[in-house]
Amino acid sequence: MKKTIYLDNAATTKTAPEVVEAMLPYFTEFYGNASSIYRLGAQSLQAVTAARDVIAASIGADSSEIYFTAGGSEADNWALKAAAEAYRQKGRHIITSKIEHHAVLHTCEYLEKSGFEITYLDVDECGLISPEELEEAIRPDTILISVMFANNEIGTIEPIEEIGRIARAHSVLFHTDAVQAYGQVPIDVDKLNIDMLSASAHKMNGPKGIGFLYIRKGVKIRSFVHGGAQERKRRAGTENVTGIVGFAKAAELSMASMEERIERETGLRDYLIARIEKEIPFSRLNGHRTLRLPNNVNFCFRFIEGESLLIKLDMQGICASSGSACTSGSLDPSHVLLAIGLEHEIAHGSLRLTLGPETTKEELDQTVEALKEIVKQLRGMSPLYEDFIKNKNSELQEESHVQ
Ligand SMILES: *Cc1c(COP(=O)(O)O)cnc(C)c1O
Numbered sequence: 001m002k003k004t005i006y007l008d009n010a011a012t013t014k015t016a017p018e019v020v021e022a023m024l025p026y027f028t029e030f031y032g033n034a035s036s037i038y039r040l041g042a043q044s045l046q047a048v049t050a051a052r053d054v055i056a057a058s059i060g061a062d063s064s065e066i067y068f069t070a071g072g073s074e075a076d077n078w079a080l081k082a083a084a085e086a087y088r089q090k091g092r093h094i095i096t097s098k099i100e101h102h103a104v105l106h107t108c109e110y111l112e113k114s115g116f117e118i119t120y121l122d123v124d125e126c127g128l129i130s131p132e133e134l135e136e137a138i139r140p141d142t143i144l145i146s147v148m149f150a151n152n153e154i155g156t157i158e159p160i161e162e163i164g165r166i167a168r169a170h171s172v173l174f175h176t177d178a179v180q181a182y183g184q185v186p187i188d189v190d191k192l193n194i195d196m197l198s199a200s201a202h203k204m205n206g207p208k209g210i211g212f213l214y215i216r217k218g219v220k221i222r223s224f225v226h227g228g229a230q231e232r233k234r235r236a237g238t239e240n241v242t243g244i245v246g247f248a249k250a251a252e253l254s255m256a257s258m259e260e261r262i263e264r265e266t267g268l269r270d271y272l273i274a275r276i277e278k279e280i281p282f283s284r285l286n287g288h289r290t291l292r293l294p295n296n297v298n299f300c301f302r303f304i305e306g307e308s309l310l311i312k313l314d315m316q317g318i319c320a321s322s323g324s325a326c327t328s329g330s331l332d333p334s335h336v337l338l339a340i341g342l343e344h345e346i347a348h349g350s351l352r353l354t355l356g357p358e359t360t361k362e363e364l365d366q367t368v369e370a371l372k373e374i375v376k377q378l379r380g381m382s383p384l385y386e387d388f389i390k391n392k393n394s395e396l397q398e399e400s401h402v403q
Pocket of ligand 1: 202
């Protein structure tokens with residue numbers, strides 16, 4: 001069995017060894033309930049408090065504005081549902097984009113059923129929303145704008161600073177799903193006028209099942225889970241102390257290495273993009289070339305079915321994805337690729353390769369070689385490709401006759 005080449009870091013990441021090490025004592029030694037009076041409990045509470053400080057500092061927030069959740073999906077659900085409920089007297093209109101993660105889109109559909117009206121902004125061929133269109137969509141009854149920081153499929157980074165400025169100027173709350181961006185690019189909630197922000201540990205080398213929602217002081221927001229007094233009575237449930245400790249360790253590591261990592265991964269990303277564009281015919285890069293996460297590569301290969309590509313890559317030990325992990329298993333093409341204007345057939349032949357801190361140039365070289373071979377093989381079996389080449393050749397012949 002070949003060594004695994006893991007290029008699916010947008011789906012989840014390997015937990016960093018330092019993170020695992022930081023978590024271990026909270027399973028075995030400091031296992032107290034953070035709400036208990038005795039010292040064993042106080043030690044857990046101390047760890048949670050310290051972790052909250054680290055995470056707050058990483059986005060320029062105050063510790064009292066960080067609420068731990070069970071991950072990114074919960075944070076997105078909370079932000080949208082609780083803001084909708086708290087502000088429904090003011091209005092029932094919410095603005096989002098067509099390329100959000102399903103945690104946002106399906107929550108919006110749920111809110112539509114309970115009387116809210118949602119505007120889904122279009123994106124251009126690179127996946128960017130238009131700030132002008134956003135501003136035009138704002139109405140007197142608009143209570144919330146939710147636009148993701150960076151897209152999980154095509155890596156495009158949205159104009160967050162402009163969106164924040166517009167939201168603030170119209171006194172509308174601004175939530176951003178930063179699950180893909182947090183830990184990858186610098187984020188300052190004050191500079192960007194962000195009122196709520198969702199993040200998740202397992203997308204940045206932390207453990208699974210822990211995330212946070214940042215809620216700016218002064219924002220009216222309802223409790224999401226009712227029960228005990230944890231998370232300032234907003235989200236009940238015994239603290240996930242090990243997860244919280246691991247999340248903070250992952251945040252600490254990613255903040256310390258961010259600059260160097262961005263430079264390294266951007267270099268590798270652009271190297272991979274250049275090789276694929278040069279060496280695989282009829283390929284198309286999806287997403288913006290520069291306003292893009294440092295670790296994201298997404299291509300369409302014409303006449304290829306994404307699922308077959310993934311299976312053949314897997315046989316060579318290469319982990320990648322087609323569309324998003326959450327939609328694989330369904331035959332619908334990705335809503336993101338359709339929103340950037342791709343035809344159904346072409347959208348089916350997409351491949352996402354997402355790099356991590358351990359990704360090497362050698363691994364990318366091996367991946368390109370495997371990909372070239374597989375694409376050739378699959379096209380060799382495709383009647384569409386055969387017709388296409390025949391037509392193309394006869395066109396060329398006709399042209400040469402004319403001359
Ligand atoms: C992964 C992801 C989520 C969901 O986060 P979980 O922690 O897996 O629930 C939400 N939004 C985006 C953009 C993501 O990539």
